[in-house]
Amino acid sequence: MNTTVSALAEVRPAYLRRPGARDGDPLDQVATALRSDGYIVLPAPLPPAVLGGMLRHFRSIDRERFKRAGIGREEEHQLNRFVRGDEIFWLDSANPAVAAYLSWMEALRLGLNRRLFLGLFDYECHYAYYDRGTFYRKHLDAFKGNTNRVLSTVLYLTPNWQPRDGGELAIYPPEVDGAPPAEPLLKVAPRFGQMVIFLSEEFPHEVLMVNRPRYSVTGWFRVNNSLGDSIDPAK
Numbered sequence: 059m060n061t062t063v064s065a066l067a068e069v070r071p072a073y074l075r076r077p078g079a080r081d082g083d084p085l086d087q088v089a090t091a092l093r094s095d096g097y098i099v100l101p102a103p104l105p106p107a108v109l110g111g112m113l114r115h116f117r118s119i120d121r122e123r124f125k126r127a128g129i130g131r132e133e134e135h136q137l138n139r140f141v142r143g144d145e146i147f148w149l150d151s152a153n154p155a156v157a158a159y160l161s162w163m164e165a166l167r168l169g170l171n172r173r174l175f176l177g178l179f180d181y182e183c184h185y186a187y188y189d190r191g192t193f194y195r196k197h198l199d200a201f202k203g204n205t206n207r208v209l210s211t212v213l214y215l216t217p218n219w220q221p222r223d224g225g226e227l228a229i230y231p232p233e234v235d236g237a238p239p240a241e242p243l244l245k246v247a248p249r250f251g252q253m254v255i256f257l258s259e260e261f262p263h264e265v266l267m268v269n270r271p272r273y274s275v276t277g278w279f280r281v282n283n284s285l286g287d288s289i290d291p292a293k
């Protein structure tokens with residue numbers, strides 16, 4: 059049996075299992091939210107089997123195979139524990155649960171292109187492990203005119219997350235030159251199964267101090283522009 063295709067069939071109808079969600083095509087709702095607000099939080103979009111499979115895969119990988127995450131572009135790639143303390147592992151479709159996730163993201167890519175004409179070309183993603191005491195200071199994932207990242211996605215895999223565990227993602231309003239620093243627009247709990255999607259160039263964001271190991275999958279939908287394979291951060 060083709061796991062990828064069957065998992066996708068199972069995933070599509072369950073796309074937006076959020077409380078109070080209206081009926082209708084879930085992709086329409088995601089597209090509408092991105093068009094009007096620039097972000098959306100989906101409490102439980104993926105089937106538990108995919109999430110469970112990914113967390114098992116994540117935990118089965120030796121910590122030595124994770125890389126300290128860097129900041130900046132390839133040429134100025136640097137490690138700075140005062141900016142970010144996570145460790146990352148880039149994903150491909152070798153693991154069946156990851157393959158199901160990637161198929162689901164592919165359906166999302168095509169659906170958003172059809173609705174928003176974003177011209178999203180591909181999706182890249184990595185696991186991120188934040189140990190106790192780590193964080194990721196306020197940053198943008200993309201700088202206007204200087205990147206091929208259009209949409210950022212984060213899927214959280216922290217089991218039994220509690221408020222005392224910290225590590226919320228604080229999302230700030232788009233910055234206006236000269237305006238004082240704003241309060242966060244929202245804080246997203248890194249709760250198992252929750253996903254957030256936002257415009258990479260618009261929203262500064264930070265991962266608050268983590269008090270218990272935090273598991274997530276960070277990814278970016280990209281356009282294919284002249285930067286070619288200059289990827290931020292460097293793989």
Ligand SMILES: O=C(O)CCC(=O)C(=O)O
Nearest residue numbers: 194199212227265274276
């Ligand atoms: O894990 C998160 O909530 C956000 C991670 C992030 O901002 C990044 O990896 O660029």
Ligand SMILES: [Fe+2]
Nearest residue numbers: 197198199263
């Ligand atoms: Fe980020």
